Amino acid sequence: MTSLSIHLMRHGVPEMAGRLLGHCDAPPDLDGMALCVDRARSLRFDHVVTSDLARARIPGETIATERNVALHIDPRWRELDFGQWDGFDPADLAADALSRFWDDPEANPPPDGERWSALCERVGAALSDISAPTLVLSHAGAMRAALSVLCGMDHRQVWAFDLPYGALLSLRLWPDGTAQITGLQS
Template identity: 30%
Template structure:
């Protein structure tokens, strides 16, 4: 049995500014660094057989207080969904210019925001990453910590729950530094706080 514990990154500067990030974005805000430290303390009670992470700065900075000398396997499939031209723009700016796309997305239509990825595309790459982790026997990994983003966490949870692509948005947005737990194709914990309130 493989248990995957998905850790969302701490608050980034762009999170604090209500900007879309996607695969761009900034490092952590001061609050995000506090969240990362609290998450590191929370995770001390766990024993992980492997640690996997997105390569994006906000995830790498989130893991720093916890990782120490442990090996981290970087896997770009755990990156946030690509939101194309929306990256760096505020929610208000995008809504003012593309209200019909924002509205369609909010009601569960699987649209490519800013010309980037759809949730179906995101779910495909996340499912591939999960499948690889759960079928790899050479490492003998049983519990894996995955440092990632809100989009992949929603995609992973929606996949396990059997929701159609686009319906990820019915799930509550994972809080910064929250944990989501998948075990043998079951969702056993979602958006579990680890310390500093979002």
């Protein structure tokens, strides 16, 4: 029984850091991009997959070029769609609505935004297409959705993981569908 290694990396610091960027296409900060490129140097992978959003895509392109590996841009690895909250500083939103969202993102999605189950569904579909050692450059929400799908954790459990900008989560996937976390670097 052979396993497959995947590495999930959160993009580095973007412009407009600290906001609910969701599907906003904020470009990466140069230092944040350099952190991602540097962290990737010690990893083994045959492919790079990135979200189509610039803050993940641009460092992913740089890493794939540096390592001379295939690059695939996949919008299923986007962050949760925060709908009307996209681009806002959380401090500028109604505290009670934001609290309800963090407590139960399935029952209380952002206005015109995405439910937690929809994020998990699209990330799960993206995961099923990975068949070789891969580095996925994505977003904290998508990484948490991957943990939920692969390890059977609920939203409260995955939100307990600290995934700052540039965080790296390594997993081993087994043919029977089970997964094992092999490393977390924040």
